[in-house]
Amino acid sequence: MKKTLAGLGFALGLPIILVSIWWVSTVNSPNFFVPTPPELVKTFIEVWIGPALWEDVLPSVLRFLAGSAIAIVLGILLGVIVGLNRTLRDLTEPVFEFFRALPPPVLIPVLLLLFGLSNWTQIMMIVIGAIWPVLLNTIEGVRAADSVQSDTSRSYGIQGFDRVRYQILPSASPQIFTGIRQALPIGLMLMIISELFAATEGLGFQVNQFQRRFAIPEMWSGILVLGLLSILVAVLFRFVERRVLRWYHRLKDLENAA
Amino acid sequence: MQHDAEAMPLNTQSYGRTLAPEDTLLSVRGLKKVYHTDGGDIEAVRDLTFDLGKNETTCLVGPSGSGKTTLLKCIAGLLEPTSGEVVLDGKPVTGPPKKMAVVFQEYGRSLFPWLRVAENVELPLKTAGVPKAEREARVAEALEEVGLGHVPRSYPWQLSGGMQQRVAIARAIAYQPEVLLMDEPFAAVDAQTRADLEDLVRKVRKDLGISVLFVTHDIDESVYLAERVIMLSSSPTVVQEDLVVDLPAERDQLNTRSLPRFTQLRHHVYEQIQLAKKGFRPDDAVVR
Numbered sequence: 001m002k003k004t005l006a007g008l009g010f011a012l013g014l015p016i017i018l019v020s021i022w023w024v025s026t027v028n029s030p031n032f033f034v035p036t037p038p039e040l041v042k043t044f045i046e047v048w049i050g051p052a053l054w055e056d057v058l059p060s061v062l063r064f065l066a067g068s069a070i071a072i073v074l075g076i077l078l079g080v081i082v083g084l085n086r087t088l089r090d091l092t093e094p095v096f097e098f099f100r101a102l103p104p105p106v107l108i109p110v111l112l113l114l115f116g117l118s119n120w121t122q123i124m125m126i127v128i129g130a131i132w133p134v135l136l137n138t139i140e141g142v143r144a145a146d147s148v149q150s151d152t153s154r155s156y157g158i159q160g161f162d163r164v165r166y167q168i169l170p171s172a173s174p175q176i177f178t179g180i181r182q183a184l185p186i187g188l189m190l191m192i193i194s195e196l197f198a199a200t201e202g203l204g205f206q207v208n209q210f211q212r213r214f215a216i217p218e219m220w221s222g223i224l225v226l227g228l229l230s231i232l233v234a235v236l237f238r239f240v241e242r243r244v245l246r247w248y249h250r251l252k253d254l255e256n257a258a
Numbered sequence: 259m260q261h262d263a264e265a266m267p268l269n270t271q272s273y274g275r276t277l278a279p280e281d282t283l284l285s286v287r288g289l290k291k292v293y294h295t296d297g298g299d300i301e302a303v304r305d306l307t308f309d310l311g312k313n314e315t316t317c318l319v320g321p322s323g324s325g326k327t328t329l330l331k332c333i334a335g336l337l338e339p340t341s342g343e344v345v346l347d348g349k350p351v352t353g354p355p356k357k358m359a360v361v362f363q364e365y366g367r368s369l370f371p372w373l374r375v376a377e378n379v380e381l382p383l384k385t386a387g388v389p390k391a392e393r394e395a396r397v398a399e400a401l402e403e404v405g406l407g408h409v410p411r412s413y414p415w416q417l418s419g420g421m422q423q424r425v426a427i428a429r430a431i432a433y434q435p436e437v438l439l440m441d442e443p444f445a446a447v448d449a450q451t452r453a454d455l456e457d458l459v460r461k462v463r464k465d466l467g468i469s470v471l472f473v474t475h476d477i478d479e480s481v482y483l484a485e486r487v488i489m490l491s492s493s494p495t496v497v498q499e500d501l502v503v504d505l506p507a508e509r510d511q512l513n514t515r516s517l518p519r520f521t522q523l524r525h526h527v528y529e530q531i532q533l534a535k536k537g538f539r540p541d542d543a544v545v546r
Contacts, residue, residue, distance in 0.1 A: 146367050148362055148364045148368050149367060149368065149370065151331075151336055151360075151362065151368075152360075152362065152370075154336055154353075155334055155335070155336060155354045155360040156359070156381070156382035156433060157354060157356060157385065157386060158381065158382060158385045162385040167370065170370065170373075171370075171372075247371060247372045248372070250413070251371055251413070251415050254415060
């Protein structure tokens with residue numbers, strides 16, 4: 001209990017200080033471009049607690065979830081196939097490096113031209129950007145499978161899909177999660193960017209609209225929504241990662257203690 | 259032996275023993291393994307021929323770098339020999355056989371750290387499609403056999419080295435092999451634990467009526483464990499000598515190790531290994 005409180009104190013300490021500074025510096029000197037904290041909270045509630053939640057935030061979030069899920073599944077799937085096959089690995093490495101180096105937003109105009117404006121174009125955008133860290137980390141994790149573990153699997157007749165499921169994937173899972181951790185912020189970023197370019201609804205679209213209409217507190221409140229969303233995603237990721245990789249963290253703790 | 263006039267003659271020969279088919283479980287015939295590397299070919303194993311009998315423990319001893327692990331991996335079907343063959347139960351070994359289980363030296367890397375003790379033992383049975391009830395019974399029995407019935411829910415890395423190697427042995431037992439291959443399994447545990455594990459191997463072999471092929475560089479260990487010790491030359495490997503260990507079947511650390519015969523056998527193996535280290539090779543081994 002005491003530890004939880006202390007943790008909470010550390011987590012909230014700096015934000016409280018920053019908000020205080022912001023408050024003090026804005027409360028007596030009204031600035032058109034920067035709202036005061038109470039003003040922002042009021043706007044936040046007015047704008048986002050209501051239909052905007054369903055009409056703008058939810059579609060964005062759903063596209064993000066769909067895109068990230070596809071990127072993760074596809075990334076792991078391809079990563080396992082490529083990681084297990086040396087020829088495939090040598091063949092694909094330069095191509096993957098090229099696509100990974102390409103900033104995904106440059107593909108937005110291309111995708112819009114090819115597929116027009118739709119949810120799927122935006123989801124595809126997220127997939128194209130978020131898949132690389134998952135894919136490359138999975139390949140690396142699979143490639144680095146321990147030789148004694150692999151000999152063990154072989155000598156006990158654990159092969160094919162069983163080997164992937166019971167040896168390769170678990171042994172690569174710490175690295176796969178590193179990839180997912182890098183992929184999620186990219187997914188969020190592309191969720192917003194794809195809406196800035198061309199969209200009729202969504203969080204990014206609305207923030208852009210507010211900015212054009214000089215609805216400054218509303219614009220800031222949209223940014224706040226995005227910030228909160230990022231935190232939520234990070235917390236959920238941590239929760240899942242802690243559960244799936246519990247063996248790994250405990251093993252590392254033990255090694256570090258020794 | 260010159261320093262012990264009353265010693266009984268040793269039952270030994272300078273090439274690998276071959277047995278009658280009905281007594282033979284595993285045959286190694288003319289096994290050769292050459293590694294092709296960028297720096298040229300490396301001949302790890304030149305020519306090995308011997309048989310493994312039923313219901314016995316055979317130890318392979320040799321100086322370090324004598325291709326022991328290579329040989330074991332060829333027998334286990336994990337490495338393809340350059341020439342020659344391994345035959346188990348009359349069938350040539352082309353991949354890891356169902357009737358064979360391997361215990362590796364690196365227990366920490368051989369056990370899967372994401373699985374609990376019982377799950378590690380269970381995994382090979384699960385993927386082989388053994389029904390759940392039978393699986394659980396075999397896992398419990400195997401863990402009981404190695405004295406680990408009380409830690410099925412622990413993770414291997416929470417246990418000591420000796421206990422981890424017991425888990426690996428339990429996994430091998432539950433798999434119900436006819437041959438158990440052990441590759442320097444106790445090289446990384448302390449002397450006390452090692453003695454216990456040696457006794458465990460003798461007990462398991464007897465309880466299950468299987469054959470054990472045990473690779474070690476420890477001469478005492480080989481004589482204590484085995485019914486037969488095969489000494490390997492330095493690389494490229496041939497059989498240097500094949501020695502019958504005619505110690506009583508019931509062995510214990512204290513009494514067996516103080517028997518004059520034990521000392522004599524140990525002495526002999528030691529001398530042979532020293533010779534092997536100096537590069538001595540029996541002339542007729544290649545011919546056989």
